[in-house]
Each structure stands twice: as structure tokens, then as C-alpha cells.
Amino acid sequence: MSNFTSPQIIIIGAGIGGLTAAALLAKAGYRVVVLEAQTYAGGCAGTFVHQGYRFDAGATIVGGFHANGPHALVGRLLDLEWPVRPHDPAWVVHLPDREIALTQDNGDVVAQFPHTTRFWRAQSHLADLGWRMSAAGMPWPPGDLTEVAQLVRVGLSHFPADVAMVPHAFGTVADWLRQMRLDTDRTFRRFLDAQLLISAQATSAQVNTLWGATALDLARQGVYHVEGGIGSLAETLIHKIRALGGEVHFRQRVTGIAVEQGRVTGVHVGLGKHTTKTEFVPADFVIANLTPFSL
Structure with a gap:
């Protein structure tokens, strides 16, 4: 790796988070x-090539490109043209007795579960608050006193609207369903669990209510198809990083951080x-x- 310049910042991992940080x-x-x-780049949002064909490694559709969504904000900051186009319905859920289309207006869901209108109204309200506070840098749950202080600052800046979030701060989606008297509707809960497994990687019994309300909001905010496979997002970021003078190198496994x-x-x-031999690459920041398990 003698061709490396002396970097000021090293980023381990070319996932979307690492590439976004690098580009900024x-x-x-x-x-x-x-x-x-x-x-290849992208991690679980990457695309690999096999025998001339492109295959997505994990996710196949994406969110966060809606107005003021995280990827939309990054696109504006970096002057990027993302290779995405809207996809509606976002997806279709197949249950034993029905099919349910997830659309931006949530029309099919409400039509098939008319008794859940109040739930979806509350979900939209909580999700809107969650999106706004997340964009303001809300750390949830806070991991240390610094993040507690940041949480207080963000909370005060959104007062009194964020008061509506307090009763849901420490409960689960399952608790929320009980409060709404929807916990006995096994079909509806099974439907919600399917959505949460996609967006939160857990079911209503484990997912925090505030996170769950936002995770259930993907279809309403808009889901997008990525041209050329989801790895095109990482490729777009890599092109920008290199255009700005940064470097991206593959087949470079970091085995330790020197302190x-x-x-x-x-x-x-x-x-x-x-070989167990390694090369040291200096950096001011890393x-x-x-994941924490990889450190």
C-alpha cells in the first residue's frame, strides 16, 4: 500500500455510512x-458481479430520498444526482387470506383494516416528529452524558410538539397496540411484524415505539428503485469521493486500530x-x- 498518500482521516468500511462520511x-x-x-462497496447495500450478471447483496429497494430525507439532504450537500426513481407500491404483503399493497397513501392498508385508522394517524404524527428530530441530530437511545445533553437540546428545540413522544419513549410497538386495543387482531399484528422485520429487523414485541413508528413510515415517505442495482448508490458516492481527491481501496482488511x-x-x-503480517497506515482520525462486534 505504498501508493497511499498520508491520510488525515481513515474510514474503515465502504458501506453507505462510511462512504457518505468520506464524501462529506x-x-x-x-x-x-x-x-x-x-x-465491492456498499456492504448489505452493495451489488456484486458474478458471471457477468449483477446481484444485490441484501436490500433491493431504498428509502430516505423523499424531500428532506437523509439521502436527499446528502445529495444536495454533495451536488449528487442519485440513480433512483420512485416505486409505488413499495411492496406487496402476501398473507394466507389476502394481499396488501403498501402505497404512499396507505389506501389499501386502511381499506383492509378499517378499524386501524386511528393507529395510522398516530403513527404518521410520531413518524413526522421522529424524522424532524432525527434530522436535528437526536441520539436515541442516548449512550452517554454527552448524548443526553444533545437529546435535551434537540427536545427543547422541538417543544411542545415532542411532548407527544414522551409516553412512547420506552415502550414497544406491542405495548402501543395494546393501548390502541389492536393487540388481539392477530392478522394485523402479523402484518405489522412483517413490515418491522424489513425495516427494523425485529418484531413488534422488541421494537421501540418511536423507532417502530418511523420504521413503519417507509412506504408513506416513498420507496425507490435504484438503476443498475442498489450498489449504484455506493458507486455514486465513490465517484464523488475520488473527484474530491479522496481515495477508496478494496481488498484492504484492517486488523487493528493503533492507539x-x-x-x-x-x-x-x-x-x-x-500471513499475519500487517502494514501500518498513519492517520489523525479513524x-x-x-458493527460493534467487528471492532
Whole structure:
């Protein structure tokens, strides 16, 4: 890796989060190097090639491109033209006795579950608050005193509208359904669990109400198809990073983060599968776009 420039910031992992951070930092004038262990970018939102065909590694449709959505905001900041187009209905749920189309107006859902109108009205209200507060940097749940202070600042800036969120702060979607007297409707709960498994990776019994209300909002906010496969999003970000002078390198597995006297000094990168030798790459800052289990 002797061809690397001396980076100021190293980002481990070329997932969407890491690439977004890299692009924003590169635009701000920092020297950025992204190191990815795989042969393609995007992580679970990546597209790999096999025998000339492109296959999505995980997700196949995307959200967050609606007005003031996270990807829309990033697009404006970086002057990006995302290769996406709206897809409505977002998806269709197949239950043993029916099919339900998830559309932006939620029409089919309400038509098939007319007794849930109050639930969806409350869900939309909570989700709108959640989107606004998330955009303002709301850390939830807070992990330390700094995040508690940030949560208080964001909460005060949205007072009194955010008072509606307080009763739901620590409950689950299942608790919410009981409050709405919908917990005995097994078909409706099964339908909700299917949505939550897609967007929150858990069912109503485990998902926090505030997060669940936002996770159930994807179809209403708009779902998009990515031209060329979902990996085109990562490819768009990589093009921007390189255009801004940043670097993205594949087949570079970071094996450790070097710390001296409480400060990061760089990372160790493996030299291959058949050796334990590593190369040290210096850095002033390191961002690990990884799960906690990978650190």
C-alpha cells in the first residue's frame, strides 16, 4: 500500500455510512482514505458481479430520498444526482387470506383494516416528529452524558410538539397496540411484524415505539428503485469521493486500530490471507463504519 498518500482521516468500511462520511469530509477539505475488505462497496447495500450478471447483496429497494430525507439532504450537500426513481407500491404483503399493497397513501392498508385508522394517524404524527428530530441530530437511545445533553437540546428545540413522544419513549410497538386495543387482531399484528422485520429487523414485541413508528413510515415517505442495482448508490458516492481527491481501496482488511496515549495514530492493514503480517497506515482520525462486534 505504498501508493497511499498520508491520510488525515481513515474510514474503515465502504458501506453507505462510511462512504457518505468520506464524501462529506472530502468536500470539507480533509484528506480521506476509505479501506474496504471486500471487492465491492456498499456492504448489505452493495451489488456484486458474478458471471457477468449483477446481484444485490441484501436490500433491493431504498428509502430516505423523499424531500428532506437523509439521502436527499446528502445529495444536495454533495451536488449528487442519485440513480433512483420512485416505486409505488413499495411492496406487496402476501398473507394466507389476502394481499396488501403498501402505497404512499396507505389506501389499501386502511381499506383492509378499517378499524386501524386511528393507529395510522398516530403513527404518521410520531413518524413526522421522529424524522424532524432525527434530522436535528437526536441520539436515541442516548449512550452517554454527552448524548443526553444533545437529546435535551434537540427536545427543547422541538417543544411542545415532542411532548407527544414522551409516553412512547420506552415502550414497544406491542405495548402501543395494546393501548390502541389492536393487540388481539392477530392478522394485523402479523402484518405489522412483517413490515418491522424489513425495516427494523425485529418484531413488534422488541421494537421501540418511536423507532417502530418511523420504521413503519417507509412506504408513506416513498420507496425507490435504484438503476443498475442498489450498489449504484455506493458507486455514486465513490465517484464523488475520488473527484474530491479522496481515495477508496478494496481488498484492504484492517486488523487493528493503533492507539498511543489515548489517541488514534493509524490502522494496521493485513498483507494477505496467508500471513499475519500487517502494514501500518498513519492517520489523525479513524472512523469505523462497522458493527460493534467487528471492532
